[in-house]
Amino acid sequence: MNLPxxxxxxxxxxxxxxxxxxxxxxxxxxxxxxxxxAYVGSTPINWVYLAxxxxxxxxxxxxxxxxxxxxxxxxxxxxxxxxxxxxxxxxVNSMLILLSVPCIWSSNQxxxxxxxxxxxxxxxxxxxxxxxxxxxxxxxxxxxxxxKLKTIFQMIAIPAVLLNDWPFSYFSSSWPVYxxxxxxxVYLAxxxxIISGVVYxxxxxxxxxxEKAK
Numbered sequence: 530m531n532l533p534x535x536x537x538x539x540x541x542x543x544x545x546x547x548x549x550x551x552x553x554x555x556x557x558x559x560x561x562x563x564x565x566x567a568y569v570g571s572t573p574i575n576w577v578y579l580a581x582x583x584x585x586x587x588x589x590x591x592x593x594x595x596x597x598x599x600x601x602x603x604x605x606x607x608x609x610x611x612x613x614x615x616x617x618x619x620x621v622n623s624m625l626i627l628l629s630v631p632c633i634w635s636s637n638q639x640x641x642x643x644x645x646x647x648x649x650x651x652x653x654x655x656x657x658x659x660x661x662x663x664x665x666x667x668x669x670x671x672x673x674x675x676x677k678l679k680t681i682f683q684m685i686a687i688p689a690v691l692l693n694d695w696p697f698s699y700f701s702s703s704w705p706v707y708x709x710x711x712x713x714x715v716y717l718a719x720x721x722x723i724i725s726g727v728v729y730x731x732x733x734x735x736x737x738x739x740e741k742a743k
Contacts, residue, residue, distance in 0.1 A: 530608070531599075531604045533599035533602070533605075537613050540620070541615065543588055544588055548624075578693070581627070581691055582688055585620070589620065596613070618653060629643045639706065641715050642715070645719040648722055649719060652722040652723065656729055659729065662736055670733050672729075682714055682721055686715045690711050690712075693711075697709065
């Protein structure tokens with residue numbers, strides 16, 4: 530196992546154990562009134578959110594690092610290509626799920642609408658299924674621009690929700706939740722998920738067609 534693959538594996542381990550620990554800690558602390566937070570200006574942010582944000586930033590950084598090392602050192606392997614997307618999905622989808630469960634977090638913290646999380650995860654499952662079918666036919670399917678925009682919005686929206694809309698909260702504290710910038714980013718990520726999924730299916734529908742027997 531080369532260095533880039535070791536970093537990818539370490540990211541999977543980090544995401545798995547840390548997010549489980551944070552989820553359990555959040556539930557226990559919230560149920561016992563033990564969540565201690567800090568105020569950044571007028572924005573309340575609890576320590577569980579801050580710890581989760583640190584994990585997310587570290588994991589996201591290693592994602593960029595292992596890809597760079599694999600390409601620069603010419604160490605791209607099949608194992609690395611298998612593990613890297615798994616680690617990416619684990620990172621993003623775990624965060625989306627955790628941030629959609631109100632019982633984990635205190636009442637003054639934002640949560641991502643469950644409907645948005647369901648849409649984004651289902652989209653990923655459909656795309657992954659199409660890629661698997663394409664792989665059996667030795668076809669490599671490229672991502673479209675909307676998929677890349679989806680990822681960008683997700684990577685910005687998750688920290689924004691973790692920080693309880695800070696620094697936007699300086700001017701949006703009195704706005705309804707659905708109109709806050711962090712939620713708008715979530716909605717944009719959801720919209721890009723839908724658009725990219727539809728475009729991907731339309732562009733690659735041919736891989737779903739049965740080949741005629743010769």
